[in-house]
Amino acid sequence: MRTAAALIIGNELLSGKIADENLVVLAGTLRSLGVKLVRAVMVLDELGVIAAEVRALAAAHDYVFTSGGVGPTHDDLTIEGVARAFGVPVVRAPNMERMLREYYGDRITEGHLLMARVPEGARLVAGESAAWPAVVMRNVWMLPGVPQIFRAKQPLIQAELSGGTPFVSLAVFTTLDEGQLKPMLDRVVAAHRDVDIGSYPRWSGADYRTKLTFDGLVEAKVRAARDAFAESLPPDAIVRVE
Amino acid sequence: MRTAAALIIGNELLSGKIADENLVVLAGTLRSLGVKLVRAVMVLDELGVIAAEVRALAAAHDYVFTSGGVGPTHDDLTIEGVARAFGVPVVRAPNMERMLREYYGDRITEGHLLMARVPEGARLVAGESAAWPAVVMRNVWMLPGVPQIFRAKQPLIQAELSGGTPFVSLAVFTTLDEGQLKPMLDRVVAAHRDVDIGSYPRWSGADYRTKLTFDGLVEAKVRAARDAFAESLPPDAIVRVE
Numbered sequence: 001m002r003t004a005a006a007l008i009i010g011n012e013l014l015s016g017k018i019a020d021e022n023l024v025v026l027a028g029t030l031r032s033l034g035v036k037l038v039r040a041v042m043v044l045d046e047l048g049v050i051a052a053e054v055r056a057l058a059a060a061h062d063y064v065f066t067s068g069g070v071g072p073t074h075d076d077l078t079i080e081g082v083a084r085a086f087g088v089p090v091v092r093a094p095n096m097e098r099m100l101r102e103y104y105g106d107r108i109t110e111g112h113l114l115m116a117r118v119p120e121g122a123r124l125v126a127g128e129s130a131a132w133p134a135v136v137m138r139n140v141w142m143l144p145g146v147p148q149i150f151r152a153k154q155p156l157i158q159a160e161l162s163g164g165t166p167f168v169s170l171a172v173f174t175t176l177d178e179g180q181l182k183p184m185l186d187r188v189v190a191a192h193r194d195v196d197i198g199s200y201p202r203w204s205g206a207d208y209r210t211k212l213t214f215d216g217l218v219e220a221k222v223r224a225a226r227d228a229f230a231e232s233l234p235p236d237a238i239v240r241v242e
Numbered sequence: 243m244r245t246a247a248a249l250i251i252g253n254e255l256l257s258g259k260i261a262d263e264n265l266v267v268l269a270g271t272l273r274s275l276g277v278k279l280v281r282a283v284m285v286l287d288e289l290g291v292i293a294a295e296v297r298a299l300a301a302a303h304d305y306v307f308t309s310g311g312v313g314p315t316h317d318d319l320t321i322e323g324v325a326r327a328f329g330v331p332v333v334r335a336p337n338m339e340r341m342l343r344e345y346y347g348d349r350i351t352e353g354h355l356l357m358a359r360v361p362e363g364a365r366l367v368a369g370e371s372a373a374w375p376a377v378v379m380r381n382v383w384m385l386p387g388v389p390q391i392f393r394a395k396q397p398l399i400q401a402e403l404s405g406g407t408p409f410v411s412l413a414v415f416t417t418l419d420e421g422q423l424k425p426m427l428d429r430v431v432a433a434h435r436d437v438d439i440g441s442y443p444r445w446s447g448a449d450y451r452t453k454l455t456f457d458g459l460v461e462a463k464v465r466a467a468r469d470a471f472a473e474s475l476p477p478d479a480i481v482r483v484e
Binding site: 011012013014015016017018019020021023024025026027028029030031037038039040041042043044045071072073074075076104107108109110111112113114115146148149167169177178179180181182183185186189196197198199200201203204213215 | 279427441445
């Protein structure tokens with residue numbers, strides 16, 4: 001199974017000024033592609049930290065996706081961080097420079113042109129969903145942090161990483177609490193090792209008390225685990241099965 | 243300055259089924275206490291991974307806050323992970339067992355009693371905001387993932403970690419884009435090293451194009467940096483100053 005990691009970059013997130021919106025979007029994209037997101041790390045705008053994280057994450061996963069830090073100001077350190085992680089210089093991509101000059105015309109500044117910087121050896125991934133290409137260095141995708149733009153890049157990832165088997169997810173909603181359903185759940189977990197089974201209590205405001213989820217790559221196995229669990233419950237404890 | 247890290251635990255987050263809501267809440271709490279949140283890591287429900295992360299984060303930061311994985315089911319591995327990180331066994335806390343027996347009465351199960359598990363040597367932090375105490379092992383706070391309960395624990399953190407100087411945050415909103423304002427910004431960044439300066443472009447739908455933030459522990463320094471930047475802009479490029 002292909003694996004991925006996310007690196008979310010930005011002081012504004014760790015200071016609580018804004019909430020990250022991008023991880024759940026990326027996670028949904030990867031899930032639909034059958035790529036397992038196994039780790040996400042959020043760091044401050046610090047060059048050495050970013051470089052070290054990129055190096056570690058890129059070595060341990062098939063893909064890494066960064067979010068944020070790709071603008072032209074002093075706090076935008078992702079391009080330089082990725083370049084440092086791979087021991088290459090930062091260069092200006094001619095394609096991107098041309099696009100910037102076309103867009104800004106006479107108003108262009110040296111600041112604007114900084115947005116054409118890429119790690120040497122990076123490739124540009126373009127597509128209809130995004131006017132601006134995504135920059136990819138080896139297995140590291142450098143995505144912008146602005147949520148609208150981050151979302152617009154997702155089809156580029158989908159096109160490049162397609163071909164996997166998407167995950168299948170089923171669920172049982174029950175009126176039992178986790179303490180009550182644990183014995184039945186433990187038996188199903190032990191008997192269906194290929195299925196990732198999750199248990200999520202709902203605190204208030206729902207018609208169920210606990211949602212059980214069943215995830216895997218082989219639908220028949222996922223369905224068997226879900227059905228085995230549902231059949232182990234008293235019928236009146238089941239709110240619905242999905 | 244005191245530092246903190248967050249460890250967000252749960253397959254449901256990395257699979258994109260739900261978005262984490264807790265990090266931004268914790269970040270806001272720490273910010274108000276003058277504690278710098280420098281790193282957040284999100285991992286799957288895997289015991290070895292959780293234990294290794296807790297060990298690394300606890301050694302490198304003044305405080306660690308975990309979110310999730312504290313229920314009684316097979317996918318709740320945080321208590322055991324923290325115990326393993328510190329090389330201690332998991333034991334049942336008499337106080338918590340008594341509270342559980344009072345709450346559930348005759349309906350109590352072995353599953354319910356699993357919620358009284360703590361790493362040996364942990365202490366319980368109680369307060370009016372939360373009926374159930376928070377479990378703290380050395381510098382690691384184990385908080386539940388359910389957002390309502392996670393929020394209810396924040397006053398316990400505020401009471402325990404109070405006494406620091408809260409961060410001061412000011413801002414300038416401008417119609418200039420980052421490429422245009424970069425030269426002015428670079429000068430202010432270079433001259434005000436004690437102030438953390440951020441630049442956030444707004445993609446659409448706002449009266450400004452870029453928000454500049456100025457953060458630090460000493461209000462006079464933060465104010466000086468913000469004013470120096472505002473004064474370097476053409477007056478008609480300033481939307482507002484906060």
